[in-house]
Amino acid sequence: MNVGLKILGFGSGVATVCLISVPESSSAFEQIANSTIFCKWRKSQYHRADNARMTMRAVALKESLISAEALFVSDSVDYPPAPGKDQAIVKVAYFGLNRMDIMQRQGTYPVPTGAPNTLGVEFSGSIVTIGDGTESPLQIGDVVFGLVAGGAYAEYVLCSTKLLMKYETPSAESTFTQLSAGGAPEVWFTATQALLKIARIHENKDRVKCVLIHAGASGVGIAGLQLARAVLGPEAQIFATVGSDEKVRFVESVMGATKGINYKKYDFAKVILEYTSGAGADVVVDFIGQEYFMRNIAVAAMDAHIVMLSLMSGSVVDGRVDIAGILRKRLTIQGSTLRSRTIAYQSDVRALFETYGLPGLVRGEFVNPVDKVFAWTSVADAHRYMESNVSMGKIMCVVE
Ligand SMILES: NC(=O)c1ccc[n+]([C@@H]2O[C@H](COP(=O)([O-])OP(=O)(O)OC[C@H]3O[C@@H](n4cnc5c(N)ncnc54)[C@H](OP(=O)(O)O)[C@@H]3O)[C@@H](O)[C@H]2O)c1
Numbered sequence: 001m002n003v004g005l006k007i008l009g010f011g012s013g014v015a016t017v018c019l020i021s022v023p024e025s026s027s028a029f030e031q032i033a034n035s036t037i038f039c040k041w042r043k044s045q046y047h048r049a050d051n052a053r054m055t056m057r058a059v060a061l062k063e064s065l066i067s068a069e070a071l072f073v074s075d076s077v078d079y080p081p082a083p084g085k086d087q088a089i090v091k092v093a094y095f096g097l098n099r100m101d102i103m104q105r106q107g108t109y110p111v112p113t114g115a116p117n118t119l120g121v122e123f124s125g126s127i128v129t130i131g132d133g134t135e136s137p138l139q140i141g142d143v144v145f146g147l148v149a150g151g152a153y154a155e156y157v158l159c160s161t162k163l164l165m166k167y168e169t170p171s172a173e174s175t176f177t178q179l180s181a182g183g184a185p186e187v188w189f190t191a192t193q194a195l196l197k198i199a200r201i202h203e204n205k206d207r208v209k210c211v212l213i214h215a216g217a218s219g220v221g222i223a224g225l226q227l228a229r230a231v232l233g234p235e236a237q238i239f240a241t242v243g244s245d246e247k248v249r250f251v252e253s254v255m256g257a258t259k260g261i262n263y264k265k266y267d268f269a270k271v272i273l274e275y276t277s278g279a280g281a282d283v284v285v286d287f288i289g290q291e292y293f294m295r296n297i298a299v300a301a302m303d304a305h306i307v308m309l310s311l312m313s314g315s316v317v318d319g320r321v322d323i324a325g326i327l328r329k330r331l332t333i334q335g336s337t338l339r340s341r342t343i344a345y346q347s348d349v350r351a352l353f354e355t356y357g358l359p360g361l362v363r364g365e366f367v368n369p370v371d372k373v374f375a376w377t378s379v380a381d382a383h384r385y386m387e388s389n390v391s392m393g394k395i396m397c398v399v400e
Contacts, residue, residue: 054079058118058154059379066106068383073376077118080151080158083131088161090144092125095152095376096183097386097395098219099310100339105383112149112340120152121339124167124182125399128156136161143167143178147185147346149339153379155399162347165358173364183394184361184368187219189346190338191285192353194220194307195227198334199283202231202356209236212272212281212299213257214288216240217247217392219368220309222255224285226366227356229256237276241268243389250392254367269299280304290314297325308335369393375400 058077061070083089101119103109124145127138138144138161146164151157170176195201201208213224221240228238240251241263248260259275261268273280280301286292289311296306326333360366371393374382379397386395
């Protein structure tokens, strides 16, 4: 926050005026700024006088640019509105980057109605305010990590308590630090959504023998490979496509893939059909779209489920497209998004994650690897690094 607090005092709703000056860096500043009475006062000030609005630092965009240079830390972004029932404000310690942040920066992502303009959908930090009437075991001061529709590239973020998870100290074997936890919700929820909520591999273990996960070294891919292996067991054949031999080694040796396929060298459909003696993959998780659409149909097994989560190569399939395989193999092709969903839908995914994903992360059986950490003042470098496609795991920013 950038206000050198000139606070009007309160007393029975009457304006007892007292001027307090508290250093911005002090804990007293934070306590006052986030006290229920101050938040209520602040909320009313929005309607009364614009020049009295509370501001904070957050990543903003220079409007004339769409490249990473557009990103900068502004000190005059509106502090979040006071939390309502089942909402909280969290002081952000770390936020994770996601592919969609790049698209949002470029103006090509359909941001859900009502989401803040500020980028960022996942974070960890500590709760500073909880809305009146909220029913939650969470308390002010708790260290948490969570998912939001936007606004996480900031000092403070308003979130639903239903999508906040308390951060517990993990076992000594675990690498699930608070930093790593800040980059878990979006990618683990997305993998959980694809494999469990949509393809329901946990209920179809007898039938699902082979899974293909594209972009296997992406944040979502890494979560998906581990979930698929844990749910389906050591006998399942789990394939991942990746863009380098280094990533092949990573998904095979660290992430439990049966085989990583460098798509720049090999046709993944051909490799997998050979490997499975023509049977193909029962579940395909795709982020690539256009370039892979026909090969996904070719590699799909009978009654397979293709879950489409992104269109990184484009959305228009060229040429005369033979869709007979969809009919002949009785395929289900299903698209989905997480960010545009209701809190209720996301809470269902959270419950599945808390059953199938989070315990393994806390025990150290799963990892949410952090590839690189940037100071948030270098957020443009962080975006450029993501765009270079070399990362194997999460790219994180520290809010300082
Ligand atoms: N629908 C949803 O609900 C939802 C939610 C979250 C994320 N997503 C999607 O999930 C995907 C992964 O997100 P993330 O944040 O985990 O990504 P990430 O960690 O940034 O990794 C993305 C990887 O995709 C590969 N890639 C990029 N462009 C490609 C192309 N044209 N063809 C083939 N591979 C390409 C690159 O790896 P290689 O070097 O291996 O090619 C890149 O490192 C993104 O597409 C994102 O939009 C969807």
